[in-house]
Structures are given as C-alpha cells and as structure tokens.
Amino acid sequence: MPSIFSYQSAEVDWCEGNFERSAVIAEYYNTISNVSFFVLSPAMLYLNRQYCQHRAVPLYFVSGLLILIGIFSMYFHMTLSYVGQLLDELSILWSLAVAYSFWYPQVYFPKFIKTRKQFFWLTGITTVISTLMSFVKPTLNAYALNCIAFHLLYLTWHELKKCNDKRVHRMAAVMVMWWALAITSWISDRWLCWLWQAINFPYFHSFWHVLIALSLLYCLPLVIYFNVTYEMPSLKPKLEYWPSDSWPVVVPYIALEEPHKQC
Template identity: 90%
Template structure:
C-alpha cells in the first residue's frame, strides 16, 4: 500500500519502492533549489542494495536520493512519480548526479561517473556513510555540517590541550615527552571528532574512534605505574612493545564491527577508575582525593549524556532536545582536565623520587570553580 506524502516529486519516489515515508517540502524545482525536507525513511524488509535508515532529519532531496538503494531509482520509479519539469528533460538519475557535490559523494562519484556507478560505489569519505548516526538532526542548521552542535562542541578539546601544557609546564620541563604526546593526540581527537560529526562519514567515524584508542595507548605507555606491570614485563621498554602490539591488534579489530568501538573504548574508563581507587588507598592528601572525586563526577555526567543520546534518543527528539552528545564532548573534556593532573601526580610519585608533587588550583584556591595542576617541590616525601 503506497503512502500519500505531501511532496509528490520526492515522496512518491519512495512510495514506488515500498518505503514507509513521511516528508514535507517545497515545490517546484526541488532539485535546482534544494529545499529542506523533513524525512523519516524505513526501508522495507528484504530491500536489496546498501540502504540508509534515516531517523527524522532535515536533508536536501539530492543528499537523500544519493543514499537510496539502487533499485529505488530505476526508470520505472521515475515514470511512476510524475517528476517535475526539471526532471523530465533528462533522466532522474542524471539530474541527481549532476547536482551532487564532492562533499556529498566523495571521490568515487563525479560528474563524469555514470549514475548507477556513482550510487553503487559510495565512498568512505561520503557524507552519512558512517555506521553510526547520533540523535541530533542532520543538516538542520547548515547545509555543510551534518550535526551542528555535535561538531562545534569539540572546541572544548582545542582548549583542553594547551591548558594542560601551560598549567603543568613545570612537569613538562622535567619530563616533556609524555604530556606533549598526549596533548597533541587530544588535539587530534577534537579535530577528527569534528570532522566525523560534520560529515558523518565512515572515514570520519574510524578516525574519531582510532584517535581515542591511540591517545589511551600512549597515555598507558608513558604513565602506567611499573608496580602494576604483568610479571613477564620487566622494563618500561618492554611495556611499550606490549602496548604497541595490543594497540595495533585493536586497531585492526576495530574494522570488523565499527558500531561496537565506542562501547569498547568507554569500558577502558572502568580500568582507569580501578587504578585511581588503588592509588588513593595509598595517599592521604585530601586535595588528591577531592580532585579524584570531581573527576569522577564529570565522568559520570559525561557517560550519562553519552548513554542518554544513544539509547533515549526517542525521548529527546520528542521534547525537541537531542543534544546530549554535544554535552558529552564538553563534559569528558572537563573530566580529562582533572584526570591528567591526577595521573601526573602519581607519575611524579613513582618516577621522579627527587621531587614531591603538589596540587595547585588555577586561578586560585578561593575560586568556586578551579582547574587543578601539578607543581614540583623538593625534597620528596611519601604521600
């Protein structure tokens, strides 16, 4: 039974393929002017080809048509929909390909490609080619940025990296490599996450997830206490090799089921929390305990936002507030702003016995909201 959408030039095309569709838009010249459409597509069971299942999203019809299964854009469909005048002089597929931009189609689709070749070979750089789509509506506030708030919220990582380097500069003077490496990788996390949410491309998804994996790997390599090394590992150099091999294997495995990568990465946080708990048992400094508590608070708020956006999207869309993943970006950056000085504190205790780590707060202790950092004092006394 075909649906009766309000925009015949676009929606009847879906109905001819058996798609359950509701949409609204403007007429005429929908291809030429690229009007905004609000669409909800549920491909029918057994539909062949690489289909995209869209939640409610604002897209241009050109963008939407590019991700339909190939058999939804045959000549039979074109003849059945009663296409507007701009589509009758040329084949509907030719019109679609002619209007697509490189950003929407990636390197596999160009004006010289045949329509069927273009639609059969989506690029890993194509817009919306990722296996993950977050709750925020797509292209609602920009024709170029898929998830607007999820994209701009990554600015928090651009603030985090230089803040860590500046505030903990005394540590960097004595042991520069670890914090410079980690800060640089955190900056890349922000860049790749911004790219992913701007395009929702498959490549963006992998770069986003793998940059987090490699940041964690580097942090473990430099800062994991030797007291917790496996018995077969005798030196830090051996631990580097173990971490590197494990990370390479994890990187290759991430291509098997990319939708599970984010869950696996979030599980690593529980190991970090366990290590923090063990270290706090050996430390009597109240400032350290307070900083750890604040770090856990920010992390709890962050992971709650992440899970809410992932599993309660229907609720947030119902109240028109699907922005919790953007909160995740800001809150996890705040958690890292407390986590990194905490790790540095313990690293100084273990690896730099000639110094005593001391927690300080910027701008000062009297402020209600402060940012912690580590200074080094002599002589060293056990915490």
C-alpha cells in the same frame, strides 16, 4: 557507490538532526562542542609546565593527540562518514595507548614485563591488534573504548588508598563526577534518542564532548601526580588550582617542589 569520505547512513548517526542548522555540517552542535579539546590541550601544557620541564615527551605527545581527537571528532560529526568514524575512534584508542605506555605505573606491570621498554612493545602490539579489529565492527568501538574507563577508575581507587592528601582525593572525586555526567549523557543520547527528539532536545552527545573534556582536565593532573610519586622521587608533587583556591571555578594542576631535607 558512495564515498567513504561522505555522509553514509544512520548506523554512524547520533541523536541530533542532520543538516538542520547548516548545509555543510551534518551535526552542528556535536561538531562545535569539540572546541573543548582545543582548550584542554594548551591549558594542560601551560599549567603543568614544571612537569613538562622534566618529562616533556609524554605531555607533548598526549596533548597533541588530544588535539587530533578534537579534529577527527569534528570531521566525523561534520560528515558522518565511515572514515570519519574510524579516525575519531582510532585517535582515542591511540591516545589511550600512548598514555598507558608513558604513565602506567610499573608496579602494575604483568609479571613477564620487566622494563618500561618491554611494556611499550606490549602496548604497541595490543594497540595494533585492536586497531585492526576496529575495522570489523566499527559500531562497537565506542562501547569498547568507554569500557577502558572502568580500568582507569579501578587504578585510581587503588592509588587513592595509598595517598593521604585530601586535596588529591577531592580532585579524584570531582573527576569521577564529571565522568559520570559525561557517560550518562553519552548513554542517554544513544539509548533514549526517541525521548529527546520527542521533546526537541537532542544535545546530549554534545554535552558528552564538553563533560569528558572536563573530566580529563582533572584526570590528567591526577595521572601526573602519581607519575611523579613513582618515577621522580627527588621531587614532591603538590596539587594547585588556577587561578586561585578561593575562586568558585578552578582548574587543577601539579606543581613540583624539592622535598625538605632533614639533617
């Protein structure tokens, strides 16, 4: 009987050929492309350190879970094992659950939820149920998790209608662009594998890892911006770019300012 920790079958496989470039790594490029998550997490913490001074718990939780996503995704693509697949997908599920718990705007709570604590319980119970259901048909987990992005895009659209800052609108547009490229790469690798293997270019899933990390690099400051607007009214969020606005390649972050008081 095969071990759940070792290579299983093509059911959890991706388009890249197995063990072609390394005897100990099943999918070489799909594995090493996860380094993007190890860069994303410390970059988010460092650049948004002003926000971290006020709300350290959610930022540290989410950044730590992003590291776990990178670790478990690497393990999955290295081994193509059943346990690796579950760890990879459940780490994403729990990261989304934590982000929703801390950052979901209270104005969108269901009517029967009155406090953030009650919403924590609702999110926790839903996540536990989803975790148990993920063992039923693991191959459907990735599709279900990607569908959550549409709810996030819907929330972003709702919030942008109330925001007049053109820089924030541009950041949201860039986030959507990276996400669209990422999901296109994911779908292409999943559904057009025969084509990419025919031309010897089976790297779209590794592109997905990098592109979704770039999307998160824009998504997280956007979430922080709206969180400050809702829950930290004594501070004014301001979108900044590192290292400078004038550079062709920049990384967004949120600076916090004391609003000017009028007499």
